[in-house]
Amino acid sequence: MPIISMRRLKGRIRLSGKDTLIKLLVGAVALVLFLVAWQLFADSANTEYLPTPIEVLNAFVDSFSTKDPSSGVTMGKSIESSLSRFILGTFLAIGLAIPLGLAMGFFPLANAFGKPLIEIFRPIPPIAWVPFLFIVAGVIWGPVITIFLGVFFPVLSNVMFGASSVEPQLIDAAKTMGARKPTLFMRVVMPYTIPYLMTGIRIGLGIGWMCIVAAEMIGTRGGGVGAFILNNANIGRYDYMFAGMVMIAILGIVTVESASYIERRVSRWMGAKR
Secondary structure, three states, rough: OOHHHHHHHHHHHHHHHHHHHHHHHHHHHHHHHHHHHHHHHHHHOOOOOOHHHHHEEEEEEEEOOOOOOOOOOOOOHHHHHHHHHHHHHHHHHHHHHHHHHHHHHHHHHHHHHHHHHHHOOOOHHHHHHHHHHHHHHHHHHHHHHHHHHHHHHHHHHHHHHHHOOOHHHHHHHHOOOOOOOHHHHHHHHHHHHHHHHHHHHHHHHHHHHHHHHHHHHHHHHHHOHHHHHHHHHHHOOOHHHHHHHHHHHHHHHHHHHHHHHHHHHHHOOOOOOO
16 A cells, blocks of 8 residues: 555656646747747837847847946846845835734734725825835835835735635634634744735735836936836837846746745745645
8 A cells, every 4th residue: 555655656746747847848938939929020020119039138148247328337236226125125015014914814903903094005006106205215215115015015915815714613723722822823824824925925026026117217316227227218229128128027037936935935834835
């Protein structure tokens, strides 16, 4: 019987590895088809506004050694400015949204107190705050607070939903075994909420990158990849403009994958996964 179980387990592992390879190949084919379509469309359009993938690649590589004529900084410096603001705004948002979401999801009184305020501010797009934030907080903290708003509400909403969706049987079982509220929080509610938290973080990261690009475009004096994109568009360097857009896509992928890695480590540490 153990031999049969081990064979089945090995078969599942092989199948899982094969499925992963197939998904990678399909993704690679999709990317190649997109680049081919882009090249054909750029050739047929024959316009300076749409560079070819090769032109964008050359501009991308060159942008790390050649300074932007408008701002006088390289792509590397722009990435440093954007990434520092993004990380700071994201950590502030997650650090506040997690405890607040757990409290509002688990304690009815906390929900009754905080929900009216949350519902007032949540529908307002973070970009709508940008002019006010630049006036009040300046070109550095304005984008940071914009990112904070973009990440905060998706994370808060998902943590609230996860904390309020814990199966009553799990809570009853923990109480039967003598668990008190602090133990319920650490051993039941928080592990149960992790998938919801990570969904909120993934959504928030995407919104956060949109927020920082828009904010940096409005306040170009603060630098960043958003300012790099707008500056190059204004002077007709569209290949460099697209290079900046590609950089945002890369940064978005890296941050989301980093969040997935952290999720797996935290889930194992808290006993939610093996």
